[in-house]
Amino acid sequence: MSDIDASKLVIEPTTKPSEPRPNEDLVFGKYFSDHMLEIEWTEAEGWGVPKISGYHPLLLDPSTVVFHYAFELFEGMKAYRDKDNNIRTFRSDKNMARMNNSAARASMPTFDGEELMKCIDKLVLLDKKFVPFGAGYSLYLRPTMIGTTPTLGVHEPDRALLYVICSPVGPYYKTGFKPVSLEATDYAVRAWPGGVGGYKLGANYVSCIQPQTVAASKGHQQNLWLFGEEGYVTEVGAMNAMFVFKDENNKKELVTAPLDGTILPGVTRDSVLQLARARLPADEWTISERKFTIHEVAEKASKGQLVEAFGCGTAAIVSPINNIGFQDKQIPVPCGANGVIGDLTQTVADWIRKIQYGEEEFADWSRVAK
Amino acid sequence: MSDIDASKLVIEPTTKPSEPRPNEDLVFGKYFSDHMLEIEWTEAEGWGVPKISGYHPLLLDPSTVVFHYAFELFEGMKAYRDKDNNIRTFRSDKNMARMNNSAARASMPTFDGEELMKCIDKLVLLDKKFVPFGAGYSLYLRPTMIGTTPTLGVHEPDRALLYVICSPVGPYYKTGFKPVSLEATDYAVRAWPGGVGGYKLGANYVSCIQPQTVAASKGHQQNLWLFGEEGYVTEVGAMNAMFVFKDENNKKELVTAPLDGTILPGVTRDSVLQLARARLPADEWTISERKFTIHEVAEKASKGQLVEAFGCGTAAIVSPINNIGFQDKQIPVPCGANGVIGDLTQTVADWIRKIQYGEEEFADWSRVAK
Numbered sequence: 001m002s003d004i005d006a007s008k009l010v011i012e013p014t015t016k017p018s019e020p021r022p023n024e025d026l027v028f029g030k031y032f033s034d035h036m037l038e039i040e041w042t043e044a045e046g047w048g049v050p051k052i053s054g055y056h057p058l059l060l061d062p063s064t065v066v067f068h069y070a071f072e073l074f075e076g077m078k079a080y081r082d083k084d085n086n087i088r089t090f091r092s093d094k095n096m097a098r099m100n101n102s103a104a105r106a107s108m109p110t111f112d113g114e115e116l117m118k119c120i121d122k123l124v125l126l127d128k129k130f131v132p133f134g135a136g137y138s139l140y141l142r143p144t145m146i147g148t149t150p151t152l153g154v155h156e157p158d159r160a161l162l163y164v165i166c167s168p169v170g171p172y173y174k175t176g177f178k179p180v181s182l183e184a185t186d187y188a189v190r191a192w193p194g195g196v197g198g199y200k201l202g203a204n205y206v207s208c209i210q211p212q213t214v215a216a217s218k219g220h221q222q223n224l225w226l227f228g229e230e231g232y233v234t235e236v237g238a239m240n241a242m243f244v245f246k247d248e249n250n251k252k253e254l255v256t257a258p259l260d261g262t263i264l265p266g267v268t269r270d271s272v273l274q275l276a277r278a279r280l281p282a283d284e285w286t287i288s289e290r291k292f293t294i295h296e297v298a299e300k301a302s303k304g305q306l307v308e309a310f311g312c313g314t315a316a317i318v319s320p321i322n323n324i325g326f327q328d329k330q331i332p333v334p335c336g337a338n339g340v341i342g343d344l345t346q347t348v349a350d351w352i353r354k355i356q357y358g359e360e361e362f363a364d365w366s367r368v369a370k
Numbered sequence: 371m372s373d374i375d376a377s378k379l380v381i382e383p384t385t386k387p388s389e390p391r392p393n394e395d396l397v398f399g400k401y402f403s404d405h406m407l408e409i410e411w412t413e414a415e416g417w418g419v420p421k422i423s424g425y426h427p428l429l430l431d432p433s434t435v436v437f438h439y440a441f442e443l444f445e446g447m448k449a450y451r452d453k454d455n456n457i458r459t460f461r462s463d464k465n466m467a468r469m470n471n472s473a474a475r476a477s478m479p480t481f482d483g484e485e486l487m488k489c490i491d492k493l494v495l496l497d498k499k500f501v502p503f504g505a506g507y508s509l510y511l512r513p514t515m516i517g518t519t520p521t522l523g524v525h526e527p528d529r530a531l532l533y534v535i536c537s538p539v540g541p542y543y544k545t546g547f548k549p550v551s552l553e554a555t556d557y558a559v560r561a562w563p564g565g566v567g568g569y570k571l572g573a574n575y576v577s578c579i580q581p582q583t584v585a586a587s588k589g590h591q592q593n594l595w596l597f598g599e600e601g602y603v604t605e606v607g608a609m610n611a612m613f614v615f616k617d618e619n620n621k622k623e624l625v626t627a628p629l630d631g632t633i634l635p636g637v638t639r640d641s642v643l644q645l646a647r648a649r650l651p652a653d654e655w656t657i658s659e660r661k662f663t664i665h666e667v668a669e670k671a672s673k674g675q676l677v678e679a680f681g682c683g684t685a686a687i688v689s690p691i692n693n694i695g696f697q698d699k700q701i702p703v704p705c706g707a708n709g710v711i712g713d714l715t716q717t718v719a720d721w722i723r724k725i726q727y728g729e730e731e732f733a734d735w736s737r738v739a740k
Contacts, residue, residue, distance in 0.1 A: 142438070152510070155579060208524070209477035212525070
């Protein structure tokens, strides 16, 4: 059975090249680069020859399992242009490992992540002109795997397609950070122990829109997912949630929910935790992956011990939070001296951005496409 | 905003008609009739003109939301040929209502179910030759709705496609009923309170394959879904679960899990319950929708008070159960005098089949396509 083999990559350049849009026109995930990468898999043959060709629609039988049983999973990554015009990706090994975990849980084929990354490197180099110039701009990469067996039978797909498309994107906050107000959702639950909330499956997303719509109807920008009668804080919309508390002695705690299977293991989440552990003074900070509840957040806020809070993920890096509506109360969340972004939120955003754009090295987190 | 309007239906017959396959070649969901129904929806215009045309592949941008965020839902129904060569559907109003509930939960558009059924009637009449002759044979209908907005943004789709495809199918058990052995799954959960297990979304299916694979590796045909530390019995694979217990006085209880949001509200489930309440003698039977646990099943079995058990759903009507593996024990489940199917299982299968094929009337459950 063959695995993905980047040395076999076939490149068929588009005959209709286009010009990148100006930065100010970019909308997340709406416009795409000239090319896409595709690799077909069959149960009989394994992974086929990787192919890069012009961006094109997919032609699929209406019975294809991806339309009926959600055999689909994806990753979110970005390619960044550094000051020397190299194209870099950030901790792509984490994305490859997570994509394989998702595939295994979804009864779809796994693969050699480094071989896929070599193909993705070629794709971003071929479409290099679509990697925007400018701070905060990048080429969003969307590796996707779908089950392509044409049958209504509910079983493991015997065919799949792995593809990667690329969308030039601007900074999440075009005019600087903008803090968000959240509604804590206690009537719907994103994930459950023994469920698939720890995998990046499409199945986790469809059910998240309704609570966002409800939150928006009450004037909030996002929802905060709670779990259980205890009201454990789990995620913010489609991002991981980070809170900063302090105690009576002003010792601070950066706290986020543990990876118990109900939380997406975010690459940004892990980066924040690793950088905080490496760089924040241990006598002033505790870095915790532990369960905490909305009631603890409310209590800390009432005591003046809630320092700041933010969502984190690939799209925004960080998303500062300034308010949480919970039942009939509002919990104000401090947002730094400027009311826009807390100190730690700004600090980790800078740390990560510098590594992403190759301004600073940290471990082997930045990969230059070759 | 326009709703679905069957009076506007456009029919473009295929230019390449095919001949139905012989009954013995039919495989569930693998072959399809000559035509399909499609109705497009946009946020701006509502539902467009319904169109029946030749069965054809779908052409979709690789960024389409159905591939990434599982904006997809479906129904399972069948069309049956009666002795007068009429084509009948069974309780289609229930499918239409459930499809609308699924759509609302998935942030997709709802519609007038009766108008869709009028279009489906025309589809099955146009493809009447594909409705097989013979007991247990039928034309499986798959109404499907997918989100078709081409964007990676995670929000409500502003475009959708509703389509219906038709697959001629044979009886689930070609050589008569065959009882199945189940593995009770306690390491994964299908659904949870506040989740979407009560809706027929594709998102509920992808995660169910792995436990089936595990069950199969231990020699079982299906898995039995449990919930919670209590071990509540919820569903059998992708079917509702029905158990028959008796007490010390030989009074029998037909029991199935209640519709608390974690159970798919099956049309066959509801039909079994309604028919049992109408036709079984009340002094001999109790019909219960209540929580019950695998431990109660094991205890009943050990006392000789487990009478029979079956899964029920549109594909099989009933699926008799003869064994449940739970942790390191096997719970043998009686399966009638013949060891193949319990008395009540056979009785409800006959009741439902007769109504489906128009041999018997019950309420307004059978609809003749006109």
